[in-house]
Amino acid sequence: MLKKLAKLALSAAIGLAAISAANAQSDEKATLKLMSFGGEAQTAAIKNAIARFNKSYPNVTVELTMDPISTGWGDYVTRVLSQFNARNAADVYGTAIETFRTFESKKLFIPLDDYIAKNPGYSDFAPSLFEQSSYQGKTYFIPIGWNNIMINYNRALFKEAGVDYPKPEWTWDQFRETAKKLTKRDTAGNATQFGYEVPNQFFFIQPWFFSNGTSILTKDWSGSNMLDPKVAESLQFLHDLIHVDKVSPIPGKDTMDNQFNAGQVAMISRGHWIVENAKRAKLDMDVTFPPQKETGITVIGFGGYAVSRTSKNPELAKALVTELTSFETQKEEGEGGGGVPGRKSAADTEAFLAFPPSAALYYQSLPNTLPVPSPANFQEVEKIFIRNYQAMMADEISIAEGVKKTNEELEASFKRLAAKGG
Template sequence: MTTFSRRQVLLSSVALAAGLGMSRAFAQSDASATLRVQAFGGDAELAGINSAIGRFNAKYPNVTVEVSIDPISTGWGDYVTKVLGQFTSGSPADIYGTAIETFQAFSSRNLFMPLDDFVAENTGFSDFAPSLFEQGSYKGVLNYIPIGWNNIMINYNRDLFDKAGLAYPERGWTWEQFRETAKALTVRDASGTVTQFGYEVPNQNFFVQPWFFSNGTGILNADWTASNMLDPKVAETLQFLYDLIHVDGVSPIPGAEMMDNQFMAGQVAMINRGQWIVQNAKANGLNMDIAVPPRKEKEATIIGFGAYAIAGNTSNADLAKALVLELTSEETQREQGERGGGVPGRKSAASTEAFLAFPPSAFLYYETLPFTVPVPSPANFQEVEKIFIRHYTAMMSGQESIADGCKAADAELTESFTRLKQQMGG
C-alpha cells in the first residue's frame, strides 16, 4: 500500500492541473449511441454521476446514457451474482461501477476489456495513488479505473460522548478501552431495557474485518488462497465481539438490517462504517466524528475501493472510454467526496477544505493508509462472503459455538477453494 504524509495529502490541486488537463477521449463528437452504466452507491454517488454525464453530453450530445444504481445493501457477493447474470443473459451494461471485492471474480471470467493502453494515453490518471491501479490489475492486466475508496473507521456520536462525560477516542486506544467506552455509552431504562446501545457489532463482512486485522489475523491467509478460520486469534476476535453482545450488553445481535438509522437517531453511539456515511450524517445534522479502530495487537483497518470497468463485448468502446474519463475526473471525484460518497482516489480531490471540514477528523482517512489491509477478495469472493457471514451471524446469536462455527466455516471455505482451484485449472 502506498503511503502518504500529511503534507502530501494536502497538495494543492493547482500543482496537478497541467497533468489533469491532458486526458484524451477517442470518440467522434457527433457519434450516436446509447450507453448503459451499472453503478453502485447512494445519493452522493448518483449526483456525481449525473454531473459527469452532463459534461459528457456537452461533448457528445447524440449519446443517451442510462444509469442503474445498486445500493449494495446486501453485500458485494450478491452484486457479483447480479452482474454475472447480466452477462449470462446477454444483456450486460457497457460500463460497470464495482469494487475490489469483485475484481478477481469478474477478471477471472474475462468480462472486462484491458485498459492499460487507455491509462497510458491519459496522463491525468497520474493523480491517483499508484497502489489503486496495482490492486485494479489481474495477472498483470489492468481492468479497473479507480474512483473513491473507503477504510472502515469507528464513527461516533460526539453528543452522546459529551452527555456521558467521555473523552473522544484517541489514536492507539485498545480493545479493552473500547469495551469500557461502549459500556459507558449504553443506556437502560428503569426496567433494564436498553434505550441506547454503545456499539453495533457489525452484520457485514467488510465492516467486521478490522477486528481481525487489529488482532494480527484474518479469516483467509495472506494471499487469499485458503481459509485461516482455525487460527486461535480468529476465535479470540469472535469471542470478544460475542461478549460485547451477550456479556456486556452493549450491542444487539447482528440482524439482517444495518443500524444506520438508529445511529443517526442517537440510539447507537458507535458503528463501523466508511466515509460514505457522511452524506447521511450531514443530512441528519449529526454531530459525528471518526476514530481509528482500536488495537489488540496492532493498529489496522481495512480498505476497499471502487472502480469503473468497461464490458469486453461493448459495441461502443470509444464512447465508453470517453464517459469513464468524466466519471473518474477530478471534478466528479471532488463532488462525490465532498457529498460523502467515499474518499476520493485523486489526491487533489481529497485535499479540498470542503472535504476536510467534516467530520472534524476527516484527515484520519488518509492517515490510516500506511496500515490499511485490502479486503480479502479472491475469485470465489461471493462464496467466501456468504460462508463467513452465515457462520458469523450464527456464532454471534449463540446458535453455533465459536469453536464449532470456526471449524464448520473452515471446512466449507476449504471446499470452496478446492473447487476454485479446479475451475482455474490448478
C-alpha cells in the first residue's frame, strides 16, 4: 500500500511539474543543437522530450542529430572532436561512459555540480551513476539510461532441447555445458544452431574478465593488465568455446543479433537495448546474470548528457537537459527498449518489468557491476584490444603471443597519452 501511495505521489508531483512548466513560458529565442545516440526507441523519446521542452520554450528551435553508434564509441569520439575543431559543436551532447574521460580531459564541457544541486529530482538516480560521471571532483554528465551485459537467451530453444533455464548464480562450467546442449549440427557436422555467440565488441567481452577477478587494464585505467594470467585464462575459455566445443562461430565484424532473433543462436551477451528488436521479433527471450568463476561482477556502461563549453545558451541547454533526463523521457526510453532507466522510479513500472520476464534482474545486478574500462585514450585501447582479440579468437595468433602483443601495444599507447599530459 505504501509503495502504491508513493507512486501516486510521484505521479502527482510529475503532473504538477508539467503544468507549472507549461504555464511558465519563456520568450527567449535561440537555436540549440543536440547530438545524441541510439535507435528508434531513443529517437522517439528524445523527440517527445523536445516537444515538452518547447511548451516552456516555444521560441527555441532544437536541431537533433542521432548517431546509431554502429561503428563503436571510438568513431563517435572522433566525430565530436572534429566538430569542436571546426567550431561547429553542438550545445548538448548525449554520449556514453566510454567517452567521458576523453572529453573531460580535453575540457569540452562545463561542470554541472551547481545545476545538479538545484535539482533535487536527481536523487531518484542511482548514486553510483553520478559517481562514475565525475572527474577530478567535478560532474560533467547527467546520467541517463544504462546497460549492463547480461546473458540473453531464447527460452523456446531451451525448452526444445530439454534444458533448464539458467540460474542467476551459474558457473563458467555450467554455461559451457549448456552451450554444448544448445548447439545443433547437420549430418556433415556443420552447425545449424549455435549455443552461444562469442562476443566481438569491447563492451560485450568485459564480463568474462570481471567474473574471473581481472581486467585488461589496471584498476585506475592507467596501464595494461594483459599479463595477468587470469586475462589469458579468460581468453582461452572463449577460444575453446569456438575451437574445442564448437558452440560459437569465430567473432567477425558483424554481431549476430539477427541470428539470435531468428532462433539460430541460443545465447548472446547484450544489454537491455536488445529488448526493442526482441519485442519486434516476438522472441521468447529472457535474461540472467553472466556466469561467474571467481566473482558475480558484470560490466556497466551508461549514457549521459553534457553541455558544451562553446554553447552560447548554456542555461537553455541545461533546461533542455532537464527534460531529456525527466521521468517521462526515462520511462519512455526504458519501456521502448532503450537502456535501463537511470531513474529508479522509471525502472519500476509495470511496462518495463513486463519484458523480459526477469527484467527485475537488471537493477538487482547494479551493485555487482564495474564500469567498462574507459581511459582518455579509449579510441586506441579499443582498437588495439579488438584487433588482437579477433586474431586470437581466429587462431591467427596464440593466446600467449596475443596477450604479449596486446600488452606491448597498450603500454605504448599509455606512454603516448602521458606524453600529451593525459
